[in-house]
Structure formats: structure tokens, C-alpha cells
Amino acid sequence: MSMTKLTLQIDGRSIETESGRTILEVCKENDITILTMCHLKGITDVGACRLCLVEIEGVSKLMSACTTKVADKMIIRTSTEKIKRYQRITTELFAAERNHVCSVCIANGHCELQKLAYDVKMDHIRYPYLFPQCEVDTSHPLYVLDHNRCIVCTRCVRVCAEVEGAYNWDVMNRGTNVRIISDFNTPWGESITCSDCGKCVEACPTGALWPKAVVQGQLNKAPEFISDLIEKRKMKL
Amino acid sequence: MNSQELTTLYDKAKQKNAQYKHKICVCCGAGCISSGSEEVLKKIQEEITARGLENEVSAVPSGCMGPCNQGPLVKFLPDNTIYQKVDCKNIQYVVQRQLIDKKPIEDLLIFSDSREKPFLNADEDPFFKKQLKIALKDCGDINPEEIDDYLNIGGYSALDKVLFKMLPEEVIAEVKHSRMRGRGGAGYPTGFKWETVYKYVSAEKYVICNGDEGDPGAFMDRSVLEGNPHRVLEGMAIAGYAVGASQGYAYIRGEYPLAIKRIENAIKQAKKLRLLGNNILGTNFSFDVQVRIGAGAFVCGEETALIASIEGKRGTPSPRPPYPAESGLWGKPTLINNVETFAGIAPIINQGGEWYSEIGTPKSAGTKVFALAGKIKYSGLIEVPMGTTLRQIIFDIGGGMQDDGEFKAAQTGGPSGGCIPAEHLDVKMDYESLLSLGSIMGSGGLIVMDKSSDMVDVARFFMEFCMDESCGKCVPCRVGTKMMHDLLQKICTNHATKIDLDRLEELADYVKECSLCGLGTSAPNPLLSTLRHFREEYENRIRQFEELQP
Structure with a gap:
């Protein structure tokens, strides 16, 4: 799969990354803390503990950062009062x-x-x-x-x-x-x-x-x- | 077999049927069988033979006719006279009076015990008159175990039409034009779903029929599968042609042995006539259907869990996206529709999307099957145009409340839905209106409750169901439903305080927002809707307990 560059916003920060990665991976690379429990780097993510839920603008549901792939121009919030x-x-x-x-x-x-x-x-x-x-x-x-x-x-x-x-x-x-x-x-x-x-x-x-x-x-x-x-x-x- | 041979088959089936002056249908749906209809059918067949009428009268088992609590039901065609609660002892009498003397026995006719004058033609009875049957149309008139009966009413002509006269794109356009929405509960537009699967390029695609109907009090899918399995198969094959799939799976819950038996039988018959299998009707299109039996988990009605179950894994849901349309069964694009959705496809193809879209309301087209249960006079299966009001369903069709009780609330959508109180009796039954009241259409279960029902206990009951059925994968659903159930139990036994109610509401919001799949996100609905419409019942119990405290 070819990687395409994309830009997104996480907690107000503009971040450049590549397609195909999960929100969790991108957050980790950029020192944005996401709480996890069922995630272990390298093995399949299942989105079961629901600790890594994030808000994505335009998406009505909260999405698990470990299983959701980033997309261009995504606006993500990881630590709102609701999520906390x-x-x-x-x-x-x-x-x-x-x-x-x-x-x-x-x-x-x-x-x-x-x-x-x-x-x-x-x-x-x-x-x-x-x-x-x-x-x-x-x-x-x-x-x-x-x-x-x-x-x-x-x-x-x-x-x-x-x-x-x-x-x-x-x-x-x-x-x-x-x-x-x-x-x-x-x-x-x-x-x-x-x-x-x-x-x-x-x-x-x-x-x-x-x-x-x-x-x-x-x-x-x-x-x-x-x-x-x-x-x-x-x-x- | 090719298209011409199908026409010959239609003629043959017609000829075979024309020789009979009368057809007696004995409802052999699971409901009527449990009240002894198989024995009734046997006795009727014996009686026909004894009178030497076997060349004039055919007596066959049929699917559900609707008024399930009046069974066993026996229908005489072409008069369309239905007898209720037929007893083996008076079959001789019934046959004599109905067929020989032509003097139907009014005291034994359908609804004779509650109507002043029962109707000789059942279709004139308000129970049937106010209905519009599309998915259930031929259920109750044909023998679900004989493909000839289905061919006699033009069965598989829609499949014939799409294979020879329509491109897949045209089929999808027709379904889109019908504005049909998925009948499994969520109401996603069927045509768009088909189009999405169609657009993904893959050598292998799958069509799955979701027959894992698990809501307490719902039996729409069971009745369709038991009463007209070929219609479902035809819908699946048309879907297969439209999206480019050659393998279908009918996933049916294990608690429906009769539905499984009949669909397996139907698959065998259809394959024999080359209406399923390789090179259907002599074309390049091949489509096979296999049955998969659910092992009793409610969560397997959720599409990703259902797919995991077919793959032989533990039936637990996975996060979407990817949606099954992109990566479903064995990672391939997969179309999943409900039984009732597939049952509506052949009529749409035959009569056109335009015709279907004009039925119902602007946003919810077509008809919906509801399973009436609870404190309603005539419980059973009905099909009405979308937008029919709850009052019409309960009082016009359902005959009102049992023992003339006072209506309190109706629960729609089972454990994922909510209740509708008396002040909203005039709500139109369509996706949006129900949602605005905090309930959902769901798959069509409709439980009617009178003043004797305790709404806190209703909420507790459904929460217990969700707690037991939670697969345990995600924390909000696994632990949240347990905690909510315990809190509801505490309120029910008058041991709860205001703080407990606050906790309960906080948890309800949390489980709704955070759960992984639809089971969890909708589990708080019965609680939230009873809180919305009957909050005083919760508060009264809490006040009672708090007043006892020193």
C-alpha cells in the first residue's frame, strides 16, 4: 500500500504523518498521551478496554484510537472533560x-x-x-x-x-x-x-x-x- | 434450466393447482404447531381421503397467518375463511359444513369469541383489513415445503427478471429507488449498502442473511423463514447478482429448528431446479447458499460478531471501520441484510421501486412487520405500512387491551429500544418518530403493557437480558451493564437512594457512549426511556426508602 502524506490536528496541534497508521501510533510519535490497557505494540488491536477513546470532529461516536486509522484533515481531541x-x-x-x-x-x-x-x-x-x-x-x-x-x-x-x-x-x-x-x-x-x-x-x-x-x-x-x-x-x- | 423452462414450470405448477377446487392451509408455524396444528393437518388429510375428495381438495401445511394466540388456525381457500383454535375432534364437522354444506360454522371462525359477528372472508376483519402485507404476503397461503407452491405464485420471476433484463447497476438503482431501509433495526438504506459492496473490487464477495433474531418477544424473521423460505433465498440471490457475490450464508439462530429445516429444504429444492447453484437459469451467474446455525448468543446478531461466528471464532464484535462492506467475512466485501429485508426484494424487483417508495412515509418507505405481544387482545404477527400509528396497531388491528385493561406503555425494539407511553399513542411508527421518543424501530418486537406493569422492573428485566448477553469483550458493556442491573435491582427492592439514581444515570450515559458494539451502546435505552417517561416511578421508590431512614 502506498503511503500518502497527510496533515491532521490533535488537541489543537497540527501534525504531519502518513496514511495507514492508527491515531494511537501517531499520538505516541508526537508525545501525546493516550491511556491504554488492551493495547500492546505489535499485536492486533481489538479496541476492548475503551480507554483510548477519542473525539473526532464530524464523527458522532467516540472512536478507539488503537483501531481507527488517521485520515487527512482529521480533527481529534484526546483529553476533553468528557473523555477524562x-x-x-x-x-x-x-x-x-x-x-x-x-x-x-x-x-x-x-x-x-x-x-x-x-x-x-x-x-x-x-x-x-x-x-x-x-x-x-x-x-x-x-x-x-x-x-x-x-x-x-x-x-x-x-x-x-x-x-x-x-x-x-x-x-x-x-x-x-x-x-x-x-x-x-x-x-x-x-x-x-x-x-x-x-x-x-x-x-x-x-x-x-x-x-x-x-x-x-x-x-x-x-x-x-x-x-x-x-x-x-x-x-x- | 433456462428461462423458458421456468415458464413451463410455472404452467405446470398452475395446472397442478387448478385441479383443486379448494385448498386448506393449516398453519404450521412454530406457534400453531405448539398448539397441535400438525395433528389437525393429519386429521384433515385423513378426512379428505375418507370422503374421497383428494382430487378436489388439497390440504397443506402453511406458514404463519398472523393471529398466533388463536391457533391452531385453518384457512379455506379460495373463500379465505379462517377457523381458529381448531380441535381434532370437530374436524369432521368443520369439513362437512364448510366444504359440503357450504354453511360455515360462525362460532368457530377467527375472532368469533370476541367479535359480534365474525367475518366469513378473513380479509374483511379489521385485524387483516388494516394490514398491508409485502414481506408476509404469501405466508399462510402456500406450503413452505414445496417449491411448486412458490412457483405457482410467480416465485423466482424476480430473479429471472434481473438475470435476463437487468444489469447489477440497474438492480441497485431499483432498490435505491424503493428507498427501502434495513429491517434489522438500524434502518440503513438498503440500496446504498448494496452499492457500497458492489463498488469494492474483489474476486470474492459474500452475501449474509441475518436470521439471528434475538430480541425477547420478536418472531418476525422466524415466521418469514418458516412461512416463505424461497422468498428469502430469491432475495439473497438477487443481492448476490447485484453486488457480485457467488456465495451466500443464511445465519439462523439455533432456537429456530423449524426455520432451519425449512430453509435447508428450500435450498435443496432450489438447487435441484438450478435456481440456486452453478449457472442459474443457464446464465453465467452462480450463487450458492449455506446455512449456518447460531449457538444462542444475542450478540451474534451484531454483524461483526455474526461474521466472527461464521468464521468459526468466538462470536464477539470488532470495532468498525472497517465495515463488512469493505472487509467482512474472511476479510472480503460482505453484504449483510436482515431476513425481512431480503423478503422485500423480490416484490421491489417485480413491482418496481417506485411502487414500494410510495408506501409508508417520506423517510421510511414500505411496510414493517411487527410481532405483537404482551397485554394485547390479539397477539401475533402483523405487517403495516410505515407511519401507521401505534394506536391503530394496538386498538384497530390488535383489538385493544386484554381484559379491557388500561394501556400504559408499549416497548419497541426489545432490549435495545425504549417504551412509548400513553400520551404518545398517536406516534407514527417509522424510524425517525420512534427515535425522537427515545425508542427505536428495532427489528419489530412490540410488547404492550397495561397498568399492572412496573416500569422500573421492565427496565431491570431488559438490563438483566443485556447483562447476560454481553460478550464480555469491552469494559463498559461487561461491567457497566452488571452495575446498572444491580442498581436497578436495588431500586426495585426499595433500597436505593438519590445517589444511586445519579450513579445509574451516569453509567447509562457512559455505557451508551463508550461501548464497542450496538449491544452495549443501546443497552441503556430501556432504562433511559423509562426514566424519561416514567421518572416518578423511580423517584417514588427512592422517596419511600429515604423516608424510612432515621
């Missing part, structure tokens, strides 16, 4: 949906959800906690899957399929009952597809997936390593 309000609600809903207790979480201090809460200045949660009864799968020799901390961003599912090619992870059930499952909902340790590579663990933004060898407060994930890997593989081609 919605980002805050999304964050609160994430926090209220499952059992996110930072003080006893392995990812405390290294968690993207925790960082998001700081970013949107979430000082309290206005919705009742749902406190669901969630399982913890410790059957894998190296890693743990703790559904209590999962926000169903599906980064693990996509990394496993698109980067590792193992297709171990999938999603089951509907609504707030959705669960990340290994194979056909078998314990992770009994998976016949998992290659124990650990990419899903690195990709996971919260304390839902973590290596057993780590103690609380010591977890340091490197999701950018996945993006790096994808970049370097592309260069080889």
Missing part, C-alpha cells in the same frame, strides 16, 4: 469488577492497572465492589494464573497466538463471567499446547499472570520485550 470522565469510570469499573487488592498483590508497584489509577487520579471507587469468587490456577510448574487480578484485556491470548503461535489461551463465558482459559478449560499445567515460553506473563498488565519464582513486590514484567521481539522479527524478513 469516561476514563475514570472505566478505571473504577476495572477496579470494582474483580479482587484488585494492591497491598497483597504480587504486581504491586509494577502494575499497569495501578498506574492507570494514578493517571486518572482515582482516589476512591463509586461503585460497589463485586467481589467475585475467582479461581487461582497454580498447576503450571513455572507460572500462576490468578483470575482475581485479570481484567480480560486478552493480551495473553493474542501474544500466545500471534507471537508464540501456541494458541494455548482463549476466552470462555460471557459478561462478568468471562474467563481466560487454557486449552479447553483444562488446568494450565495440563495444557498440551503451552510451550512454557512465558510471553503471556510478560504481556500481562496486572498480577493475573506471574512467575512462581518471584516474591511480592519483586515482579517486574517487560511487555516492551514482546513489542521488541516483533519489531526485530519484522526486520529479519
